[in-house]
Structure formats: structure tokens, C-alpha cells
Amino acid sequence: MANGESEVGADAPAGGFVQLLTPEGERVDSVTTADGTTYSVDFTDEEYRGLYRDLVTVRRLDSEALALQRQGELGLWASLLGQEAAQVGSGRALRSQDMAFPTYREHGVLYTRGIDPIMPFGLFRGVDQGGWDANEHKFNGYTIVIGAQTLHATGYAMGVTMDGKTGSPDGEAVIAYFGDGATSQGEVNEAFVWSGVFNAPIVFFCQNNQYAISEPLERQTRIPLYRRATGFGFPGVRIDGNDVLASYAVTRSALDRARQGEGPTLIEAYTYRMGAHTSSDDPTRYRIASEVESWKAKDPISRLKAFLAKQKIGDDDFFDEVDEAAKQLALDLRERVLAMPDPQPVTMFDHVYPNGSPDLDEQRRQFTDYQASFEGSGH
Secondary structure, eight states: OOTTOBOOOTTOOTTBOBOSBOTTSOBOOOEEOTTSOEEOOOOOHHHHHHHHHHHHHHHHHHHHHHHHHHTTSOSOOOOOTTOHHHHHHHHHHSOTTOEEEOOSOOHHHHHHTTOOTTTTHHHHHTSSOOOOOHHHHTBOOOOOSTTHHHHHHHHHHHHHHHTTOOSSTTOOOEEEEEEGGGGGSHHHHHHHHHHHHTTOOEEEEEEEOSEETTEEGGGTOSSOGGGHHHHHTSOEEEEETTOHHHHHHHHHHHHHHHHTTOOOEEEEEEOOOOSOSSTTOOGGGTSOHHHHHHHHTTOHHHHHHHHHHHTTSOOHHHHHHHHHHHHHHHHHHHHHHHTOOOOOGGGGGTTSSTTOOHHHHHHHHHHHHHHHTTTTTTO
8 A cells, every 4th residue: 555545444445544532422542554654633522522512513614604605695605514624624634833834714613713704704704904913923824816826835834944943842833725626726836845845834724525616536646635735745644524533533643743744644534525525616516416415424423322322422412512612603794793893994905014015005095085076976
């Protein structure tokens, strides 16, 4: 088997993947891949319950966001439905000093970083430009341009090395998220080149949800995505992306390698986008219902719930309490989104340049005069 492959689980793709929790909720104690790396987790009961809370909460917030979009309250929404385990597991594997670079779908990672879940709603509602303090939260802004964040992450990771913040268990690491479609972009491959050559402390986390908008995986690659890492000189490993435990274990191991100066890793989280690419997409035009149904049986929340019930870590009262808490958080989020003030159009000029510019001042003046020309006209 190639580097990182592991024959685990009857539902594994050809070549296998790392799986620590089966779709039926059965635990696998540990998995050793072909390169000799062993992956396992050692969680307390409360930590298992915490992961379940995370999964349920981010799914509920995501469904509320989609409802808001359908009701005309958001311009767009990119759902994470089906990808909760990949995001929560990898997000919880990050340490406080690590830096994350998301796409526009990493709402679950954002939640695990302790960021107020309302943060991206200003962007999708069109009331701000989605700007938050990336250094404060160790979570970069959402990136719409496909693959661009991998270059940003690579440059940041090279800077971490230059600042002498690697080479110890307490060092810093970087993670860059992207989808399977982004692997066809030049930016992503350039990021692989630079990270490999400069031994950057970065983890490339590819959520392979099987479709680049409407293009299936077989139209994008002839080999498993994780195997591409070998050509760039660093390891790749594929995980069951619907298994929150595997997502955590493999990401934590890769981040620890990076922070200790051992360079990049590519993780391919083999998962499925249960919903549309965005709220503007119609997935029924390019995939069949039976395929979606087959992936429902691999649901990340159902398998963890089954495990908790079998191990008597969670009972009906616990599951009901989690559902109710998630519902209340979603309702609170809805009220806060609807209460967002509409910005004054002239504020679009405020943050273009840190110190302004004469050209920008002239544009602002012309725009203000244009707006003033409608005063008293009833428009």
C-alpha cells in the first residue's frame, strides 16, 4: 500500500482510509498506516460528549443559516451539511497558538475556535466585508477565491519558521482548508511546492466531498488525492471524513509533526457534501438520490450518537438536552442576524486602504454628491 493507506472499514474507498469509528458506532482502538504511524484517541467520557455537542450544534446553526437564506435574509450560504466531523475533529485538534486558513464553508472550524458564530453572517448578509481580527482568533477571514488561502497559509507558515516558532512540542503550526475541486487550481499546487521545498509547518486539509460544484471526483483526478503529496515531497494520508475521531487523531498528529519542524502533511478527508454546493446550486441536476441515501448511512452524528449510547456515555436525556441547547442557540443567532443594522453605502470606502488615498477621497466625494442628488426626490 502507498504511504498513508490503511485497509479499515467495509465502507472504505479503494486503498482504504484511517477510521476509528465505524458508521455503526463501533470503536477501532488504533490504526497503523503503511508508513508506521499509529493513530488513536484517548478521550474522557465528557470529551466524547463534547464532540457530540459540537457536531449537533454546528449542524443546527448551519440549517438555521440556510433557512435564513431561503427567506431572503442572506444573499448566499455555503452549507457544511455532512462535513461536520471533518471540521469539528480537525478544529478541536488545533492548539491555541495554531493558525487556520478557511475557505467559505468552515463554519464548524470557526465554532471550535471559540469565535462567535454570527461572525460570517455579516459577510453573507452583505452588511460588512467579513472582516474579523485574524490574529486575535487565529482564524483567517473566509476566502471566496478558490485555493487562494493555501498560498496565504504557506506564506504565513514560512514566516512562523523564520520567527523561530517551530522545533518543539510547543511550537506553532498552520492548517489550510480546501475542497477537492481546489486541488485542480494552480494556487494549491504552488502552495504544495513552496511548503515542501521550505519545509513549512503546515497541514493541508482537503475536504473531499466528492464534487467540485457539479464535477465528480473522477473528472478531477486519476489517483486518490492524498497520494499527490508524494510528488511534492511530504506525506499524505486519507481519513474517513465522517469520523470525528479519525479527523482529530490524524490532524493532531500532522500538526505536531509540523510544529516540531518535520514539515507539511496533506490530509484527504473522504466525506460527502449532503446539501448543495451553495444555496444557489441545484445538486439534483448532477447526482442521483440513491447516492445521497447511501451516504446518509455514514452520517457523522448518527455514528457518534450510536457509540455514546452503546457505551452508556450518553442517554436520551443527554441527547434531548443537546438538541434543545442547539435549537436555542440557533434561535438566538436568527434574532441577532435579523437585528444587524444596514450599513450606510458610503462606508464601503472606509477600509480600502489603511491610510486612505487622494483617489479614494475623490471617489468618496463623488459618491456622496451622487447620493445627495436624490434627497427630496422621493427615491
